Amino acid sequence: MTTAPSRRGQGGPPLTLLAALSTALFLASLVAGALASGRGHPSVYAEAADRLGYLTTQPQALRLAGLLQFSSAVPLAILAASVHARLHRLGVRAPGAGIALAGGIISAAALMLSALLQWTMSRHGEADAILLVLHDLTFLTGGPGHVVPLGLLVAGVAVPGLLLKLLPRPVAAAGLVIAVVAELTTLTLLVPEAAYLLPVRFAALTWLVVAAVRLPADRRRISSGPAAAPAPNTASASGESR
Structure with missing residues (x-):
């Protein structure tokens, strides 16, 4: 008698590991860049002289930060695909699963592009307008271009x-708040002060780690209410009464 092949091995990579790895690599890109340069990366809203002073004298910091940032985008893309598969396995057929996949892939792609632009800037140390344009593009792709689709994920x-009810209500509610704030970073393209919302990316990455831990692997693990008490056996009860 033949048995059906087991599907246990098709669960995909651990969501918690992917979320934690992407978060750790992104944080490492910020720390490594600051340590290599001895200062933080200048804002695109800073004076042109300050920006060019950093971009033309810190090629090693730009390369190192770009490498780690590029690396963090890889597990983020895998996480998006794995979350999409997990939601489908849990019976989600609404657009949410597709939105998560699209948001994660776009977010990872934007982060990769931002990292590649950083590497490009490290190769050209001349203080000219092109370097400032590349710096602006790095900000746009790694800022709202990354955070807005991350909010979709x-x-x-x-x-x-x-x-x-795949997640605890407080966790899901916190995710919705984070997603709304992430979408509001679109205003950075119009109002420079909206850039202060961009650090919501750290809340989003942390939330993904928590959600990866709490999201059940399959429908059998979804918590349900206490089982109802079995109905009394009327036949046996009537027999005993006789």
Whole structure:
């Protein structure tokens, strides 16, 4: 008698590991760049002289930060695909799973592009307008270009997590708040002060780690209410009464 092949090995990579690895590599890119240069990366809203002074004298910091940032995008893309598969396995057929996948892939792609632009800047030390343009593009792709779709990834998990009770209500609600703030970073293109919202990326990455821990692997692990007490056996009860 033949048995059906086991599907246990098709669960994909651990979501917690992917989320934690992407977060750790991104944080490492910030720390390594600051340690290599002895200062923080200048804002695109800083004076041109300050920006050029950093961009033309810190090629090693730019390369190192770009390498780690590029590396962090890889597990983020894998996480998006794995979350999409997990949500489908949990029975999510609403657009949320697709939104999570699209948001994660776009976010990872934007982060990769930002990292590659950093590497490009490290190769050209001349203080000219092109370097400032590259710096602006690095900010746009690594800022709102990364954070806005990252918010879609969070929302794509939080909404079905709330509606289908795949996540604890406080976790899902926090994800929705984070997603809304992430989408508001779009205003950075119009209002420079909106850039202060960009650090919501750290809340989003942390939330993804928490969600990866709490998201059940399959529907059998979804917590349900206490089982109802079995109905009394009327036949045996009537027999005993006789």
